[in-house]
Amino acid sequence: MLQRFIKLEFKSFFRSSSLAANIVIKIFQLLGMLYFLAMFVGIAFLAYYLPKKELHIDPVSFISKYLIYWLVADLFLRYFFQQMPTQNIKPFLTMNIRKSTLVNYMIGKTFSSFFSWGGLFIYIPLLAILLYNGHSVAGSFAWIFAIIILSFCSNFLNILLNGKDAVVWIIGIILVVFAGLDYYKIISLSLFSELIFTKFYIHWWTIVIPILIMLVGFFIVKKFIKENFYLDKGLEMKQEVGKTESIQFLNKYGVLGTFINNDIRMIKRSKAAKSIALGSFLFLFYGLLLFSSPAYKTAYMQLFMGLFVTGGFLFMFGQRVPSFDSSYYPLMMTLNVPYKEYLKAKWWLMISAVGISMILAVGYAFVSWELYFTFLAGGLYNIGVNSQIVLLSGAYNKNQIDLNARGKSFGKKNNFSFKSILMILPQMVLPMAVFGATKYFFGTAAAVASLAALGLIGFLFREKFFDFIVKLYKKEKYSTIKAFKGN
Amino acid sequence: MITINNLSKVYENKKVLSIESLDFQKGQTIGLVGNNGAGKTTLFSLILDLIEPTSGFVAIDNEKVNESENWKNKVGAFIDETFLIGYLTPEEYFYFLGELRGQTKVQVDEFLKNFNDFFNGEILNAKKYIRDLSKGNMKKVGIIGALIGTPQIIILDEPFANLDPSTQIKLKNLIRDWSKNSDSTFLISSHDLAHTTEVCERIVVINKGELVRDIETSPETLRDLEQYFADQVSVI
Numbered sequence: 001m002l003q004r005f006i007k008l009e010f011k012s013f014f015r016s017s018s019l020a021a022n023i024v025i026k027i028f029q030l031l032g033m034l035y036f037l038a039m040f041v042g043i044a045f046l047a048y049y050l051p052k053k054e055l056h057i058d059p060v061s062f063i064s065k066y067l068i069y070w071l072v073a074d075l076f077l078r079y080f081f082q083q084m085p086t087q088n089i090k091p092f093l094t095m096n097i098r099k100s101t102l103v104n105y106m107i108g109k110t111f112s113s114f115f116s117w118g119g120l121f122i123y124i125p126l127l128a129i130l131l132y133n134g135h136s137v138a139g140s141f142a143w144i145f146a147i148i149i150l151s152f153c154s155n156f157l158n159i160l161l162n163g164k165d166a167v168v169w170i171i172g173i174i175l176v177v178f179a180g181l182d183y184y185k186i187i188s189l190s191l192f193s194e195l196i197f198t199k200f201y202i203h204w205w206t207i208v209i210p211i212l213i214m215l216v217g218f219f220i221v222k223k224f225i226k227e228n229f230y231l232d233k234g235l236e237m238k239q240e241v242g243k244t245e246s247i248q249f250l251n252k253y254g255v256l257g258t259f260i261n262n263d264i265r266m267i268k269r270s271k272a273a274k275s276i277a278l279g280s281f282l283f284l285f286y287g288l289l290l291f292s293s294p295a296y297k298t299a300y301m302q303l304f305m306g307l308f309v310t311g312g313f314l315f316m317f318g319q320r321v322p323s324f325d326s327s328y329y330p331l332m333m334t335l336n337v338p339y340k341e342y343l344k345a346k347w348w349l350m351i352s353a354v355g356i357s358m359i360l361a362v363g364y365a366f367v368s369w370e371l372y373f374t375f376l377a378g379g380l381y382n383i384g385v386n387s388q389i390v391l392l393s394g395a396y397n398k399n400q401i402d403l404n405a406r407g408k409s410f411g412k413k414n415n416f417s418f419k420s421i422l423m424i425l426p427q428m429v430l431p432m433a434v435f436g437a438t439k440y441f442f443g444t445a446a447a448v449a450s451l452a453a454l455g456l457i458g459f460l461f462r463e464k465f466f467d468f469i470v471k472l473y474k475k476e477k478y479s480t481i482k483a484f485k486g487n
Numbered sequence: 488m489i490t491i492n493n494l495s496k497v498y499e500n501k502k503v504l505s506i507e508s509l510d511f512q513k514g515q516t517i518g519l520v521g522n523n524g525a526g527k528t529t530l531f532s533l534i535l536d537l538i539e540p541t542s543g544f545v546a547i548d549n550e551k552v553n554e555s556e557n558w559k560n561k562v563g564a565f566i567d568e569t570f571l572i573g574y575l576t577p578e579e580y581f582y583f584l585g586e587l588r589g590q591t592k593v594q595v596d597e598f599l600k601n602f603n604d605f606f607n608g609e610i611l612n613a614k615k616y617i618r619d620l621s622k623g624n625m626k627k628v629g630i631i632g633a634l635i636g637t638p639q640i641i642i643l644d645e646p647f648a649n650l651d652p653s654t655q656i657k658l659k660n661l662i663r664d665w666s667k668n669s670d671s672t673f674l675i676s677s678h679d680l681a682h683t684t685e686v687c688e689r690i691v692v693i694n695k696g697e698l699v700r701d702i703e704t705s706p707e708t709l710r711d712l713e714q715y716f717a718d719q720v721s722v723i
Contacts, residue, residue: 242576242615258586262575269574269616331570334535335587336559478539485569 005105033114037121044125048133060135060143064197065190067147072175074119074151078158079168080278082115093229103225107159107218116155123148142204146197149210156217160224255338259345266324272401273324276316283312284357287364287375299447300436302371306378307386307428309361313353314382318390319397321346322473326400326484333481339470347387347462354382370444374435377451381431384455388465393423395472398483488513488640488672489534493543496529496696504529504696506543511674513639516666518687518704519676520712522719526696527676528566531644534674535564547640563588563638565629565646573618577610577628580617581635588636595635602631605657622649630658634665642674647682655682662686680716684709694719 051062092102110116123144130140161167181187199206247264250257267273287309290296296305308315317324321343325332332342358379365372431451439447458465473480491509495502504526511517519527532538534545536552544551547558563584564570572580585595599611609624617628626649633641647655663686666673677683683690684704692700692715700715702708 242613242619244576244578246579255586258583262572262579262583265579266574328569328572330535330537330566331572333537334559334562334564334570335584336556337587478537481537 036118040118040121041125044122044129047122048126048129060130060139060201061194061198064201065194067197068189068193069175069179071147071150071154072171074115075154075157075161076168076172078115078154079161080275082110082113082158084110084159084162099226099229100222103222103229106225107221110155110159111152116152119151120148136201136204138204139201142207143197143201146200146207146210149207149214153210153214153217156214156221159221255341256345256348259342260349263324263345263349276320277313280312280314280316280353283308283316284360286312287361287367287371290367290371298436299374299439300432302374303378303432303435303451304428306375307382307431308378309364309375310354310357310379311382311386312357314350314387314390317353318346318350318387319393320399320401321391321394321397322480323394323397323399323401323484327402329481329484333477339473340466343391343466343469343473347391347466350387350390351383354379354387373444373448377435377448378431380448380455381451382455384458385431386427388458388462388469389423389427392465392469392472395469395476398480400484488548489674490546490549491534491543492546494530494533494540494545495542496526496533496538497541502696504533504693506530506693506698509691509698509701511672513672514666514670515689516662516673516687517675518683518690519674519693520678520680520683520690521676521693522678522716524695525693527693528644529696530693531564531566531642531674531676534642535562535566558640560588561639562642563633563635563640564642565626565633566642566644568625568629570629570632571617571625574616576616577613577620580628580632584632584635588638590636598635599631602661605631605654605661607654623651623654626650627654637669637671639670640672640674644676645678646675647677647679659686680709680712684712 047063048059051057051059055062089102089106127140127144130144131137178187178189182189200210245265246261250261253260267277287305290302290305295301322329358376361375361379362372364375431454434450434454435447438450489511491506493507494509495505497503503524519530521527529538533540534547534552536545536558539553544553546552547561550557552558572583575583581595581599582592585592585598590598603611606627610620610628613620617625620628626646630643630646633643646658650658659682662673662675665671666686666688673687675683675687688704690700690702690704690708690712691698692712700712702711
């Protein structure tokens, strides 16, 4: 059974119309994944040696303190990014396969997700470090496995919560409130967390409790999925109530305003677009990696971070510009759509997002004003130059996005092509070089000014640039329509 | 109005369409009939400049569609679901099309009032996004969308497919009334000979990419066409 499923997956990959690009993407994904895994191992080391060497506390109780936060954050991330493998199960429903086989397959598939096994790259090294440092063997095993098992429980919980946005937000808000209370030492959730989790270490046999929770969780989930194994229940998410709405003041700007309104509706209503918007929000926190490695102390690496901190939405959304409209591209091509207005609408949306990010990034001023100014410089370059380059690379973007799919399609389809990889040069390398060099010779103020100047030049020439992109779009029209039609 | 000259489309040595010359006049209602794979949708896609012709051209008001874009002001089309925007409500979709065809919201609302019966109360104010509508209702949205702003040319691919019997009758009445009361040119493709002969003044039959009949509709047309397709079967 399983091998037949795997065979189908292979076929869908190798028979895709964008095979060559897919292979390159897989390689990049693999590299990216390796990078993440290496970082995870790094986290394990950090989690152990930071408290031990710097704070002189027992790492086990230190980590235990924050485990509750960690597990809830894990659930949160899963909820918004982990894809439920419901879509490809549909064709099998009417075949001669036992329902319980399908249910098991589905549960099994959630464990094959990166969100389930990626964490092991933190936990297992941590276990090795514990044993290496002479911690109690039974205690270490029990403690680590308790964490692993509980993260599996969070996987089950995620399945049960699927589609219940409100509940997840409430959990998130409660957690933030508790974090606040914790910080001001009013109610200490971390002490409670420490009390519970260190128990697993002290009395190894308490591991029975998480195991029991997991078993119970498994049966509940199995029952839940089985009950909801119908097209109008769990396999298809609930239909949202449609609401006719628009942002009034945008209507004053004619076609441009209409396009912006449509894009905002898309981001609000389509799961695929929504998860991309949320993902780009997370980029705001990319700057926190500053603390992870001395490599980020250099001027050009800080600018690199600044480009992403302020440009998360710009890059995530911008490089998918025609793709987002792929499901109705033929309509757009037969309507009297002025290309330039269409592009401008996207452009306005993106630079507004950059502007907002630049304001929100003010939090980094707590680290240092110099860092914040560096990020501002990145933001200015994003507004003036990158906003247009990203649209340019979009002209070659031929990957369709199925907006109507209600599944979470984050990370399912990738939107890189060779040309968009090439575009990284002007997007990243050029500003990094200019900023790094100017700062080295003339100091931060001059460096910020140099990028602001580049941004201004780009901004002033934007009309010319748009004309150029429009020409490209027209040239690529037929092949884009064709590519958007089939996968 | 629409001129087709020496038009052909070849996919890897396989000729899917080859039409020497064909003219559609203003105000006509034309039915395009043919089997699956006859080239109906290919012809529509060429008229709408969605695919590139291998040779020849399509011109609307003497302007080639792949050179000038003026035709976009004149044409309303519904070919398939790629002409719908799934995440919008039907109203938002209609307003969007209206905006691009120079209509205000009020005008669109006024226009939509004519179709309350056609929509059967399932589309306007239904609190649903287009993606959540049934196939039949999607089709209704698409068809009415193509009519918004009274374009001079209206192109509908298989409008009768997927519609329930009552709606098919309503659609036939709609097309007949519309073509009587306006000078829009209708271009409709269909497998259904009865529907097509009922509403169209002119029938164009294509088979394996070639034009085989081009006739004015008369009381005998339906019988003729049925005979023609029956002969096709017996030849094989």
